Amino acid sequence: MSEIFDVAVIGGGMVGGAIAYGCASRGARCVLLDGADASLRAARGNFGLVWSQGKGKEMPAYAVWTRLSLEHWPAFAEAMGSAAGQPIGYRRVGGLDFCVGEQEFAERRNELNRLHNLDGGRGPPLRLLDRREAEELLPGTPLGPTITGASLAPDDGHVNPLLLLRGLHAGFRRAGGVHRPGVEVRGIEAGDGFAIDTGGETVRARKIVVAAGVGTRRLAAMIGLDVPVRPVRGQNMVTERLPPLLPLPASALRQTEEGVVQIGVTNEEGTWEPATTVEALARMAARAVTVLPPLGRARIVRAWGALRPMTPDGYPCYAQSATHPGAFVAVCHSGVTLSAVHANVLAPMILAGSLLGDVSEMHPSRFAGENVHAA
Amino acid sequence: MIIFLFEGREIRAREDDSIAAALLAEGIFATRTTAVGDAPRGPFCMMGACFDCLAEVDGVGGVQTCLVRVRSGMRVSAQQGARALPPGDSGAA
Numbered sequence: 100m101s102e103i104f105d106v107a108v109i110g111g112g113m114v115g116g117a118i119a120y121g122c123a124s125r126g127a128r129c130v131l132l133d134g135a136d137a138s139l140r141a142a143r144g145n146f147g148l149v150w151s152q153g154k155g156k157e158m159p160a161y162a163v164w165t166r167l168s169l170e171h172w173p174a175f176a177e178a179m180g181s182a183a184g185q186p187i188g189y190r191r192v193g194g195l196d197f198c199v200g201e202q203e204f205a206e207r208r209n210e211l212n213r214l215h216n217l218d219g220g221r222g223p224p225l226r227l228l229d230r231r232e233a234e235e236l237l238p239g240t241p242l243g244p245t246i247t248g249a250s251l252a253p254d255d256g257h258v259n260p261l262l263l264l265r266g267l268h269a270g271f272r273r274a275g276g277v278h279r280p281g282v283e284v285r286g287i288e289a290g291d292g293f294a295i296d297t298g299g300e301t302v303r304a305r306k307i308v309v310a311a312g313v314g315t316r317r318l319a320a321m322i323g324l325d326v327p328v329r330p331v332r333g334q335n336m337v338t339e340r341l342p343p344l345l346p347l348p349a350s351a352l353r354q355t356e357e358g359v360v361q362i363g364v365t366n367e368e369g370t371w372e373p374a375t376t377v378e379a380l381a382r383m384a385a386r387a388v389t390v391l392p393p394l395g396r397a398r399i400v401r402a403w404g405a406l407r408p409m410t411p412d413g414y415p416c417y418a419q420s421a422t423h424p425g426a427f428v429a430v431c432h433s434g435v436t437l438s439a440v441h442a443n444v445l446a447p448m449i450l451a452g453s454l455l456g457d458v459s460e461m462h463p464s465r466f467a468g469e470n471v472h473a474a
Numbered sequence: 475m476i477i478f479l480f481e482g483r484e485i486r487a488r489e490d491d492s493i494a495a496a497l498l499a500e501g502i503f504a505t506r507t508t509a510v511g512d513a514p515r516g517p518f519c520m521m522g523a524c525f526d527c528l529a530e531v532d533g534v535g536g537v538q539t540c541l542v543r544v545r546s547g548m549r550v551s552a553q554q555g556a557r558a559l560p561p562g563d564s565g566a567a
Binding site for chain 2: 393394396397398
């Protein structure tokens with residue numbers, strides 16, 4: 100093919116999809132080079148949280164970036180719903196992190212006080228609810244007896260991550276983007292723009308964005324960037340559809356609009372197998388039953404695992420390559436939460452050719468000199 | 475020969491039939507309506523994977539009828555939407 104695209108995005112998951120959508124909807128001629136169905140994707144293993152609680156404690160730029168994304172989310176959700184042909188189920192109802200037992204409650208209170216004193220109001224507005232306040236917030240929710248309270252982030256919420264991905268891809272195509280699934284990138288050459296060797300053909304683009312999740316390290320090396328990303332497995336399971344039990348999402352426990360209760364989460368290192376394990380599922384189930392005891396009688400319909408990208412400090416990496424100007428990398432763990440700002444803020448920066456502000460603080464050079472290994 | 479009830483109607487089944495198989499043999503294809511949209515659904519995979527064959531069996535909702543053998547006098551009714559969880563602690567459904 101002889102066409103030269105304005106932007107080639109490598110990786111069609113939450114991050115690549117959002118960047119490609121953001122570029123295409125601003126008039127750039129874009130190609131999205133995507134893996135195949137069996138590729139190791141994080142973007143089918145998302146939990147669906149649009150979340151600021153607990154984010155960026157050691158990196159204020161990330162906390163600010165996250166809050167900016169939350170500000171963009173309502174309008175972004177509308178755009179995604181319009182692209183997907185149905186609402187994507189974004190519910191900004193607040194987000195909870197439950198405390199089990201008195202000690203956890205005391206520790207959470209200390210933590211919130213410490214954060215409040217430290218961050219000068221730049222972090223998310225968190226409130227600690229005791230048991231009674233939690234019951235008032237959640238009338239009709241059968242909280243387990245050992246739940247002593249919860250921290251609440253009022254602007255947090257959740258979304259249907261599968262519909263979000265559909266919206267990103269549909270919006271991308273509607274804006275004239277070209278989606279190429281089943282592609283494996285074998286090499287990238289810089290010349291007049293970039294030439295991407297995909298085996299069968301060469302794809303040419305003026306700019307490229309590596310947004311390949313757990314496959315980032317190999318591809319970023321092709322554009323002169325060292326981005327140490329390793330896979331961390333997360334397991335999920337979902338129940339049968341149930342009547343409304345839990346109106347607000349909690350970390351690792353949420354009820355979808357359709358009534359399904361989704362239960363997470365694990366953070367397993369050192370494996371490239373996106374499988375589930377009985378041991379982990381049992382642990383996740385036990386915790387879910389601690390929070391909502393009637394769940395003990397719910398039927399588990401499906402369980403699955405996914406490999407999610409993790410950087411050494413857990414924070415995103417964004418960079419333009421110094422050796423390959425016009426080539427960018429973008430990788431993060433919270434692809435759903437950040438999709439709004441990836442589409443609306445990062446994509447325009449890429450089109451303008453320079454990463455600014457908080458984004459520029461999340462450069463992978465912060466790992467230089469550390470002895471970091473890929474898994 | 476086993477006789478059980480579906481929605482008050484007598485159904486004849488063979489021993490070792492699953493509820494789903496017996497209903498299908500009787501020409502009954504819908505055992506429930508969906509939680510979203512109230513659409514009719516019935517047995518599909520016949521091996522416990524699809525969760526479409528759900529019905530209420532002897533007062534317990536959300537039963538996968540393809541996994542349960544018929545018993546004399548069993549009362550099966552269509553499940554309307556999502557079933558309510560029994561209150562109280564975890565334990566056998």
